[in-house]
Amino acid sequence: MPLSTGSDGKKRCFGNKPGQEFYADYHDREWAIPVYDDQQLFEMLILEGAQAGLSWETVLRKREGYRAAFHGFDVQRVAEMSDNELEALRENPAIIRNKLKIYGTRKNAIAFIKIQEEFGSFSKYLWAFVDGNPIINKWQSFEEVPVNTEISDALSKDLKKRGMTFVGSTIIYAFMQATGMVNDHVAECWLHPK
Secondary structure, three states: OOOOEOOOOOEOOOOOOOOOHHHHHHHHHOOOOOOOOHHHHHHHHHHHHHHOOOOHHHHHHOHHHHHHHOHHHOHHHHHOOOHHHHHHHOOOOOOOOOHHHHHHHHHHHHHHHHHHHHHOOHHHHHHHHHOOOOEEOOOOOHHHOOOOOHHHHHHHHHHHHOOOOOOOHHHHHHHHHHOOOEEOOOOOOOOOOO
16 A cells, blocks of 8 residues: 655655644654663653553653653653552543553563663663664565564563563564664655665
């Protein structure tokens, strides 16, 4: 299926429908661009987990709400959040109010800190799964893009073993795309690496 063209004349993998300008902006400025900063990686890990069962567009629209609710994704502060604080977030319409996802954020923060302590940074741990370099794919159409790979399977399994939740292989592959560990811009996309 050919890519649609945005109002600015650019073909994108997603974000070209009317009213999706913010989604196009995410596609152009963030998606598939390598991220090495631990705080940004923690944010994307939590947001991708929050997406489970929902659309990524829905989660992106609540991103600022998440930043406010979870202390700007300061992993130490999130790890120290009390049950009372987490319970209060279940009434917060600015985020997805799923109890397991809310409590999972603290659980993942605790595991994230342990990984930082073991490897020096979460980034070092994470990027070792792709030998430190983004995987550049050459898909012709978005239909060819997988929902998981052997690498996302391995990373998911290891994160679960380390105590994380909402890190299934499909969520982790989306996380890998979002953080530039893998570049899945398709051939027709204006950002496809030529």
